[in-house]
Amino acid sequence: MADQQTASAEAQVNYKEKYGVTPSQADHATLLRMIEDHFQEGLKTLVEPFPETDREFAKILDNLRTMSADDLRKKLIESGWLLEPYGEDEMRCQECMYYLVHRRWCDLPELNLPAEPDWWCRLWRI
Numbered sequence: 001m002a003d004q005q006t007a008s009a010e011a012q013v014n015y016k017e018k019y020g021v022t023p024s025q026a027d028h029a030t031l032l033r034m035i036e037d038h039f040q041e042g043l044k045t046l047v048e049p050f051p052e053t054d055r056e057f058a059k060i061l062d063n064l065r066t067m068s069a070d071d072l073r074k075k076l077i078e079s080g081w082l083l084e085p086y087g088e089d090e091m092r093c094q095e096c097m098y099y100l101v102h103r104r105w106c107d108l109p110e111l112n113l114p115a116e117p118d119w120w121c122r123l124w125r126i
């Protein structure tokens with residue numbers, strides 16, 4: 001727990017140095033930039049395993065609930081976030097039940113982040 005808090009505090013300092021704000025303080029455009037920068041820096045997320053059952057889905061949500069709004073990098077990893085559609089069916093945020101099209105926002109409470117229509121994460125649902 002102490003380690004988690006330290007890691008979270010370090011991440012906040014880095015965000016603050018780079019963007020002048022932490023993710024919890026950032027506006028829509030800045031959050032988008034933070035997300036895109038993580039991927040430009042080579043971030044790999046847990047795209048697999050895709051949660052096949054409600055139990056597996058709930059487990060990912062449980063993990064996300066332990067993270068604060070400032071744990072942006074960890075949230076992206078755990079949710080299997082991608083900046084492109086996924087799979088043969090080209091699943092993407094645009095068709096996900098949690099996506100607020102007009103706000104360009106993921107309304108899943110455990111994520112609560114801006115998202116582009118062509119992005120995706122493994123919590124995708126219709």
Ligand code: SF4
Binds near residue numbers: 092094098105111121
């Ligand atoms: S849950 Fe995932 S796929 Fe659905 S809107 Fe949010 S980020 Fe996009």
